[in-house]
Amino acid sequence: MDFLRPSTLAEALAVKAERPDAVPIAGGTDVMVELNFDHRRPAALLDLTRIEELRTWTPGLRIGAGVPYVRIIDELGAQLPGLAMASRTVGSPQIRNRGTVGGNLGAASPAGDTHPVLIASDAVIEVASVRGTRMIPVDDFYTGVKRNALEPDELIVAIHLPPAPGPQQFAKIGTRNAMVIAVCSFAISLHPNEKRVGAAVGSAAPTPRRARDAEDFLSAALTWEAPKPLLDSVKREFGELVSQAASPIDDVRGSAAYRRHALAVMARRTLGWAWQEYLEGEQACA
Amino acid sequence: MTLTPAELTSAVSGGIGTSPQRPDGNLKVRGEFAYASDLWHEDMIWGATLRSPHPYARIKSIDITEALKIPGVYAVLTHEDVPGRNLYGLEHKDQPVLAVDIVRYQGEPIALVGADHPETANRAVKRIKVEFEVLTPVTDMETAADDTPLHPGGNLVRHVHIRRGDQNAEAEVVITGRYEVGMQDQAFLGPESGLALPAEDGGVDLYIATQWLHVDRAQTAAALGLPEEKVRLTLSGVGGAFGGREDLSMQVHACMLALHTGKPTKMVYNREESFYGHVHRHPAVLYYEHGADHTGKLVYVKARIYLDGGAYASSTPAVVANAATLGVGPYEADNVTIDCYGVYTNNPPCGAMRGFGAVQAGFAYESQMDKLAEALNMSPVDVRIRNAMTEGSLMPTGQKVDSAAPVAQLLKLVQDKPMPPPAVNDLRHMPGGVSNTTHGEGVVRGVGYAVGIKNICFSEGYDDYSTARVRLQMVGGELTAMVHTAACEVGQGLVTIMQQIVRTELGVERVTVLPMDTSIGNGGSTSASRQTYVTGGAVKAACAAVRAKLGDRTDIGDEVIDETVEWRHRATEPLDPETGQGNAHVQYGFAAHRAVVDVDTELGLVKVVQLDCAQDVGKALNPQAVVGQIQGGSAQGLGLAVMEEIQTADGKVRNPSFTDYLIPTVLDMPPMNIDVLELADPHAPYGIRGVGEPPTISSTPAIVAAIRAATGLALTRVPVRPEHLTNT
């Protein structure tokens, strides 16, 4: 197995063009598990950790694909509370030190924790190859179970998403209190300027999935201009619609019925927290 | 912790009653401890195992041609290459070293490869072609005995029945229940591994992580067709055991490859293979009926218990005896009817795991006691105290409990512990933790109690002994002792305990513990909470023999005093096959827990907020190690209560990894208040009472009781899953 260590993005893209079979490795927290269990035996590994551009973020925001979770939590928590909350639930401190959002996207597991947040906050994924750069709206990025829209010669370069325009929440079910793969997860993002809500479910369908009906319902139901405490009926309906957006399965981690139930509960609760925060913010402004 | 002052004072520091630092502690924390998986030998080859993908199938043919063609492959072995007896087992010799014409569980070894690199060995394994005729597996423990026989003689491994007192007794209050216990795994962190070296005398030297060197040796030698003295075992670094290393795993396999190739052979399982490579805790279905009078006093207890032994017997017969004889719990009941069945199925083989039959029964009888309390509107603690056994009480076997049985006291101790403060709004302390599922919504607190009983040491007339050698000589002008046994240190701290005993007995500060191996007599198993008792007893006795020669001398010049002693605990009796009566057990250990939980009742997520324990240990030879055992045992019980289960479907394991077999993390295991009682058992060395298992028994039912208190749900199965709590 060849271990290729480019130090610039251009170099990396050239290598990837020449050797599309080379498997990129960022934190390695997915790749190394696959190698150790002999589930994958690539001819070459393409180490991305030397490429400075992938490991920096710039205001706006453009987050390098290789920025580890710990830095997202520490440096971007205020601007991207949803992504930071999701990052905080990934694995253990060791995993958060190494693991990256780029890796989460590369693996495209339906259980990846950052996906619902990226969908709810309308992230755009910047991918590149020697042929040029593509900006892929996150909705088009996940194409199937552990499959994404990358071409064989492309690398994920950055994740673009604006600083949170309003309150964001993320919640994840696991059967222990830390270090657990999501049984199901949910993210909500309020976009008060556009009077719009983003909402998405994880680990409850073959891909992470936007809960579009739930978004549309809630965007219309919320009293953006003169915010009032939420009606229980609104929360309930929202929870129902989120639950309906999922198409979960029964597996060792949980039953389909539980996943649907839990999604509805998480949707209600996170909406409650997000709206409360919005209310308090508006009152503080008023 | 309340400790009565040590009545035995040592002439030197580091004797019994103190907690000297263990030699492996720092190494383990720093990652420098050499485990069996770190073994290495010049020129060694690597072994790998082909395992059955089917729970039940006939083997029509095995073709090793392609595997042998791979460069670097030294040998591919099948059942035809087993030099001796191709059957082994702890109690019944029913398990083939390598499958012959049938496989009875998913993961059963079929062939071995020895190659110059582990990857080469794994690749060669994949090239072995096996033709199977897949059969319908037997998987239901309740009907297995009447199903397709998987072994000659049928699927009933053992039936223990206990008939005591009036079999037709009637009671004012009758409580019935059906309970289920899922298959728990020992989940030791160091996977199975060892290194076999072919020896010049035609024998083999095996360095191995195990729990019982001599029984490994007897089984290995028989399978290799060698006299026992030509099979020499040395204990290597063990990364936990909990019962899972009592059966053979790769012992014979590595030796076969070494003897066949003439090369040192190493085998290490990876985590997934480890799940297939050792026995698990028996899953159980338990039917109980308790009859009581209106004051809560038990009139009778009836139980019918099924234990799923899986494909091979392993220690099922002894597990059955434990579940039966301890099936009433630490309570007095004059009229007892118990039928306990251990059966063969095509599920993964089950055998020893910490608590050994007492855990399964404990979940059921403690659930019943809570139901009884509820029916009588009594507190769960009161109903237990009303029936608590004491010294002098009779077991369902008719055996008199002839040392301390402070059941009521233990319950009161945990009841009196301060309660934790109410839930605070910190995610880390909420059900779900930082997964951010609740900020208090749906969270209800519950409190639950449980108490348990465990037999200590081997039972039913087994000749249970240990051998210890203590040698004394002058080194650098100082009396120095050396102690040698074959009793396995698996992480529990036996090395330190032996040093402490020698220091106390001989007043010698410098005590060297030799590697544990088979060049000395049997040390017995590191199980049944017995090593401090039995090997500790042997070391103490060997010290007494040395002391008799030493007298008052502090300088013995060139003399070497070297004494070897075989030491037995008092004998036990088999159970009467008709009535299940008999003095079958050596000693009983008791522990009680109080669990405080916060349950997110809407999402079905649980946070154990506090778990307090009181246990009588007779005498805490090493107080810190005792507390460590109580914490560890309680954590394992917590795991069974809320997350740990090997899930099977049609005999296949669905979650053979730590990704989906979850064990508690530091955010799941709460702080504990621990009370250690030291009520000496006059029959035991220093009055000690085995420590390791009792806390595993009561922790699970206490937590489930607390969850019931929070939710009002019946919860008859462990582990409790979110689905059970949300009815989804």
Ligand SMILES: Cc1cc2nc3c(=O)[nH]c(=O)nc-3n(C[C@H](O)[C@H](O)[C@H](O)COP(=O)(O)OP(=O)(O)OC[C@H]3O[C@@H](n4cnc5c(N)ncnc54)[C@H](O)[C@@H]3O)c2cc1C
């Ligand atoms: C113990 C443990 C716990 C875990 N817990 C969680 C959890 O709670 N939640 C969760 O979501 N995940 C979890 N994971 C999975 C993993 O940590 C995450 O998916 C993480 O985001 C992967 O990031 P990485 O940088 O380590 O990726 P890598 O392993 O380096 O790569 C992952 C995949 O992405 C590809 N890739 C990486 N970077 C790029 C790039 N720039 N362009 C194109 N392809 C790329 C790789 O080729 C590979 O296919 C856990 C893993 C472990 C081992």
